[in-house]
Amino acid sequence: MFAYRQVRLHVLQALSRRSTLAEQGETRRTGGSEMAVKAVALEAELIDAVCARVRERFSEEQASVVERFVRQYYRWVPAEDLADRSALDLYGAAVSQWNQILRREPGEIKVDVFNPDFEQHGWQSPHTVVQIVTDDMPFLVDSVTMELARQGYPIHLVIHPVIRVRRDERGDLTDVVEPGSDGTRGEPESVLQAEVVREPSREARVQLATNVERVLAEVAAAVHDWHPMRGRAESLIGELDEHEPPIDGQELDEAKHFLAWLAEHHFTFLGYREYELVGDEDQAGLKAVPGSGLGILRRAPLTPYTRLSASALELAREPHPLVLTKANTRATVHRPAYMDYVGVKRFDADGRVTGERRFLGLYTTAAYKASASEIPLLRGKVEHVLARAAFPPDSHDAKALREVLESFRRDALFEIDLDELYDAAMGILSLGERQRVRLFTWRDRLGRFVECLVCIPRDRYNTENRERMAAILMDAFDGAHLDWSPYLSESLLVRVHYIIRGADGSLAEPDLVELEKRLVSATRAWTDDLREALIEEHGEDAGGKFFRRY
Numbered sequence: 413m414f415a416y417r418q419v420r421l422h423v424l425q426a427l428s429r430r431s432t433l434a435e436q437g438e439t440r441r442t443g444g445s446e447m448a449v450k451a452v453a454l455e456a457e458l459i460d461a462v463c464a465r466v467r468e469r470f471s472e473e474q475a476s477v478v479e480r481f482v483r484q485y486y487r488w489v490p491a492e493d494l495a496d497r498s499a500l501d502l503y504g505a506a507v508s509q510w511n512q513i514l515r516r517e518p519g520e521i522k523v524d525v526f527n528p529d530f531e532q533h534g535w536q537s538p539h540t541v542v543q544i545v546t547d548d549m550p551f552l553v554d555s556v557t558m559e560l561a562r563q564g565y566p567i568h569l570v571i572h573p574v575i576r577v578r579r580d581e582r583g584d585l586t587d588v589v590e591p592g593s594d595g596t597r598g599e600p601e602s603v604l605q606a607e608v609v610r611e612p613s614r615e616a617r618v619q620l621a622t623n624v625e626r627v628l629a630e631v632a633a634a635v636h637d638w639h640p641m642r643g644r645a646e647s648l649i650g651e652l653d654e655h656e657p658p659i660d661g662q663e664l665d666e667a668k669h670f671l672a673w674l675a676e677h678h679f680t681f682l683g684y685r686e687y688e689l690v691g692d693e694d695q696a697g698l699k700a701v702p703g704s705g706l707g708i709l710r711r712a713p714l715t716p717y718t719r720l721s722a723s724a725l726e727l728a729r730e731p732h733p734l735v736l737t738k739a740n741t742r743a744t745v746h747r748p749a750y751m752d753y754v755g756v757k758r759f760d761a762d763g764r765v766t767g768e769r770r771f772l773g774l775y776t777t778a779a780y781k782a783s784a785s786e787i788p789l790l791r792g793k794v795e796h797v798l799a800r801a802a803f804p805p806d807s808h809d810a811k812a813l814r815e816v817l818e819s820f821r822r823d824a825l826f827e828i829d830l831d832e833l834y835d836a837a838m839g840i841l842s843l844g845e846r847q848r849v850r851l852f853t854w855r856d857r858l859g860r861f862v863e864c865l866v867c868i869p870r871d872r873y874n875t876e877n878r879e880r881m882a883a884i885l886m887d888a889f890d891g892a893h894l895d896w897s898p899y900l901s902e903s904l905l906v907r908v909h910y911i912i913r914g915a916d917g918s919l920a921e922p923d924l925v926e927l928e929k930r931l932v933s934a935t936r937a938w939t940d941d942l943r944e945a946l947i948e949e950h951g952e953d954a955g956g957k958f959f960r961r962y
Contacts, residue, residue, distance in 0.1 A: 455491040459483065461499035462506065480588040481513075482506045484573050485603065487591075493569055504528065504535020509603055513545045513575075516601070517583045521546045521628045525621040527610060539568050539607040540617065546628055548574050548600040549635045551746045556604060558748050559627045563620060565608035572604045627744050630708045634682045634745050637706040641681035641771065644706070645671050648756050648769060652733070657759035659731050667733040667756075669788035674754065674771075678779040682745055683709035683772040689728060689765055690717075696725055698768065708745065709772065727857050729765050733757055736789075736826040737856060739772055740917075746774060750895070750911075752823060780822050785814075790825050793817075797834050809841070816840050819899055821909055824863055828854045836865060843867055845904045849935055851928040860917050862889055864910040868935060873898070873906040877935045884934055885910055888927045890920040 462482055467475045485506050486494070494502065505528070512522055522545045530536045544556065553572050560567055576589035576598035589598035611617050649668045656664065686704035691697055697719040705711065720728060727735065735755035743751045751772045758767040784790045794817050803810035816837050817825075825833070832854040839852055847869035855862045864885055868877065882894055892915035899907040912919065942962070947955030 455486075455489075455494050458494055458497070458499050458502060459486055462486075462503045465499070465503045466507075477585075477588050478507075478510060480590060481510055481575065484575050484588070484591065485509065485571065487573060489571055501528075501535045501537065504533060505537070505541070505605065508533060508535070508541075509543055509545070509605055512543055513577070513601070513603060514585050515583050516545055516579070516585075519547060519632070520583075521625055521632070523621045523625045523628070525611075525617045525624070527612075527617075537607060538610060540565070540609065540611045540620075542604075542606040542608060542620070542624060544602070544604040544606075544624070544628070546602050547632070548602045549631060551631050551635070552602050552628070553604065554747060555627050555631050555745050556606065556624060559624055559744065560606060560608055560620075562748065563623060565611070565620070567606055567608055569607040570604070571606075572602065574600050574602055576600050631745050633710050634707040637684070637710065638681055641684045641706050642675050644684055644769070645675045645681075645771065655759075657731075657733065657757075658763040659733065659759075664733060666788050666792060670734065671756070673788050678776055678782070679752070679754070679771070680746060680774045680776055681707060681771060682743060682751065682774065683707040684770065685709040685713075686767065686769050688767045691719075696720055696728075698728075701767075707772075709770075721858070724858055728757075728768070731763060731765075734789075735768070737858070738823070738827070738861065738911075740860065743774055749774060752826075775822060782822075784818050784820070784822070784825055787822070790822070793825060793830060793833060796830055797837055800834055801838065813837060813841050819901070819907075821897070824909065827856065827863075840865075840867060840907070843905060847871075847904055849928070849932045851924065851931055853924060855919075858917075859919065861911055861913040862891075862919055864912065866908045866910065866931060867905045868908065870900075870904050870906050872935050872937060873900075873908070878908060880934045881908065881931055882910060884927070884930050885912055888920065888922040888930070890914065 463479045466478050466482060470478050512524060516522060524543045525540065527540050528535050528537045542560070546552070553570065557567060557570065577585050578587040578589065578598045580586055587598070611620065649671050652664060652668055684706040686701040687698040688701060689696060690699050697717055700713050700716045702712070733756065737753050739751040739753045741751060742748050752775055754771040756769040757765050758769065760766050784794050797817060798810065798813060801813055803813065836852040839850060843850060850867040852865040853862055866881055878896070882896060885891070886894055889912050891912035893913040895911045897909050899909065943959045946958045949955065950958060
């Protein structure tokens, strides 16, 4: 009872000091810096109160270890995120995570999802809490928060310390290593707590825990197999050197350079699997090679054989060493984009395609920042368009065309064919600074998605018009899913890149001329009608003067 009264006194004193600090903060005599100092002071008071409770509730031997854990647990949490928390609830949250970390086997992933209740857990929160302990690894926080968002759970708070711990042979925690200690002491473990919008359903909480565990397992598989996947890309270069397929030598060299470029930290390898092309001339498919999977493709596929459509079979049998496109699914690791697909074909001695080695992943930030003129495969496309345009090399048009090509999304450049790229690039170049709406489109070879590049005057680019154009494009192509990204520069035109996917892998084929007219009409301003009416009534010169006046 005495211990309880003492810790209650600590809590009340901390809350009292917090109230005093808040009142003093109203003066704001020195601006934001004074408020920041007060917030830090408040945080220190609260953490000291939590540690006082630790010393009261744990044995002397345990208390020092638990206190080190608590101080590291809250070390990087912004002070404002703790300002409305009581010391009692902060203590309960930290001890709950401490109990979770006490025993863990190597490689074990522990996930708990619950609604803290004072009677049951000794602390409370208005939110649902997701607690995780696992090996420290890249992409962990991004992937977990991405999955929480995908499941429709807005996040209120994330606490994520990486704590070095020591364990015995049974996996029991024996020590928490102080920050800055000898790096050889202890193993780093990720401790994560996310507070999300409250989920009252127990079944839904169980399902959320299952989903988070699945994502963490995929993160672990991708991280563990990253070196083998990268090594596989490098070994395929040697294979193409040793057994050169009977295809164009320059194309083969670019393919090998591209694989080397991927391995040089331009691609986040997430999965790899090998396939055999089996069947006759009319009916063929890809059969997964057992035991060849790595990363997120490590598990045996649910459907080991996939029959290819006519268009897919045609693409598979083409005498080109690489297939570059987008996968049908979004990544669950790192960022929620559709995964990039790199297929490396296998040929027999007669030059016939007999299989494919497939990489799934995401192009890295370095890949998106690299000049298209320096990236294997893309540099050839850039030079082809420039040569076809035949502008004098140092002319304004040549420089402007190169700038247009450089501004294309890198993944779009990989997928678009030469004719479509030439038409789109020259169309954008011909617009110059003319403020009008233009539409350029190109399709995935397998017909799964269509990419639309819409040029729109900057003064008309806003959320309402962007969404209006998206709705028109989705309706015209009978799409089911849409992604978009803008490109803004010093130009008077903004380019919006839409990617539209069909529900069953198929898309409608609208009249593109009529579709562009719909976009023009939907984004038309009343000033356009005024200009047109004045010119029609008074002629180009006088109408233009009246328009500028009115």
